[in-house]
Amino acid sequence: xxxxxxxxxxxxxxxxxxxxxxxxxxxxxxxxxxxxxxxxxxxxxxxxxxxxxxxxxxxxxxxxxxxxxxxxxxxxxxxxxxxxxxxxxxxxxxxxxxxxxxxxxxxxxxxxxxxxxxxxxxxxxxxx
Numbered sequence: 001x002x003x004x005x006x007x008x009x010x011x012x013x014x015x016x017x018x019x020x021x022x023x024x025x026x027x028x029x030x031x032x033x034x035x036x037x038x039x040x041x042x043x044x045x046x047x048x049x050x051x052x053x054x055x056x057x058x059x060x061x062x063x064x065x066x067x068x069x070x071x072x073x074x075x076x077x078x079x080x081x082x083x084x085x086x087x088x089x090x091x092x093x094x095x096x097x098x099x100x101x102x103x104x105x106x107x108x109x110x111x112x113x114x115x116x117x118x119x120x121x122x123x124x125x126x127x128x
Contacts, residue, residue, distance in 0.1 A: 103109045
């Protein structure tokens with residue numbers, strides 16, 4: 001082999017090595033850019049999921065607050081119902097007492113030992 005062929009071969013090998021190095025360099029650069037893009041997308045998705053998680057937590061907190069409010073409302077209604085029941089019983093007792101007093105003063109009502117029991121049941125007997 002002559003010197004020109006050796007120099008040509010060496011130059012060809014150097015060019016091939018340079019091409020391989022350039023291709024590898026740009027391949028790595030392209031891969032790094034793709035990795036950066038993928039990382040940005042993953043971060044964006046993570047932010048969206050975090051936002052969704054916070055939104056779900058807020059909805060859960062609202063639902064819990066609504067449930068607690070419903071419990072408070074139910075307790076208030078139970079107390080109101082109990083008060084109204086007591087009021088109704090007081091009115092019923094007052095009415096029964098009024099009927100008993102009316103029986104006591106009414107000359108047409110027969111005097112019996114069970115008159116108080118009849119008055120309590122709101123049953124009024126009149127003499128025939």
